[in-house]
Every structure is written in C-alpha cells, then in structure tokens.
Amino acid sequence: MPRYAYFSQPAESFVRSGAHVAVYLVPVFEGGLVVFDVSARAARGRWLPWDILEFGGNPYEAAATLADNWCGGALSDLSLVDVMSFPFEGEGWELAIVYRAELTELPRADDARTPFRFGPGEYDAIGSFDPVDLQRWVEQHGNATRRTQTPGSLLF
Numbered sequence: 375m376p377r378y379a380y381f382s383q384p385a386e387s388f389v390r391s392g393a394h395v396a397v398y399l400v401p402v403f404e405g406g407l408v409v410f411d412v413s414a415r416a417a418r419g420r421w422l423p424w425d426i427l428e429f430g431g432n433p434y435e436a437a438a439t440l441a442d443n444w445c446g447g448a449l450s451d452l453s454l455v456d457v458m459s460f461p462f463e464g465e466g467w468e469l470a471i472v473y474r475a476e477l478t479e480l481p482r483a484d485d486a487r488t489p490f491r492f493g494p495g496e497y498d499a500i501g502s503f504d505p506v507d508l509q510r511w512v513e514q515h516g517n518a519t520r521r522t523q524t525p526g527s528l529l530f
Contacts, residue, residue, distance in 0.1 A: 405494035437473035
C-alpha cells in the first residue's frame, strides 16, 4: 500500500518521520557556481544558501530573501530551476525547491561565511546535491543543451 504525505500543523524544529519544504539558492557569478564556507560550529562546511519554507510561505519570496541575506541582493535574475525529493534522517522527507540566482557581483565575506567561486565547468557535491545537478542548474541559462532528468527531480 502506498504511503502518502499528509502535513500536520507547523513545528518549531525537525520531527522524526516528518516532512519539510526547503528552498535552496544556486548562486552563479560569471559562469561559476558560488558556494559558502560556513565557520559556525553547528553548520561548519561548504553550503548553498537554504532555508526551511515557513508554513504557507511563498517559495520565490524565500529565495529572494536568501539572495538578499547571503548574496547582498546583487542579482540580475532569480528563477526556479528544479524541485527535488530527498529522504531525511529519522524516516523523514524533504521537498527541495531550487532557485538559480545570476549574481552581478561576488558576495562579500562576513564573520560566519566566506564565498567560494568554482571556475566555469568545475563542480563538487554540495549538501544533498550531486555535481551533475549543480552543473545543469548553472549551465542551463543561455545554453540550448539538452537537459536530462535525475532521480527524484522535476525539470523546469
């Protein structure tokens, strides 16, 4: 028998076997993927900007807020590029809504995070995302290349 995702009232944090919707931002500057080296002890590592979508929230507005907070709002385009489904620890589930942000300047570093720009055509796995997904999102604008679907991905 199939299992369906029925959502209950909002919670203050992740719950075992719960579901959440996350919004991710894929910043691109001069053809290269921009990620952030985060120094905070609880989240140390290399990350894309992301946040959990508030109950009843607008994903586009959440992506614009991420662009303001992480990239200083220096962008010329913000577009939906993918929606993906991921299992989450404790039998949970994440629906990831992914936006691509074309930056007009490289973000500035602060005391918690430092931007790192990959060279054009260079990719590495970041969080739950495989290099092939990141490449597709970075390179799809302005290219007439054929896009292929990866497991759990909906193309836009």
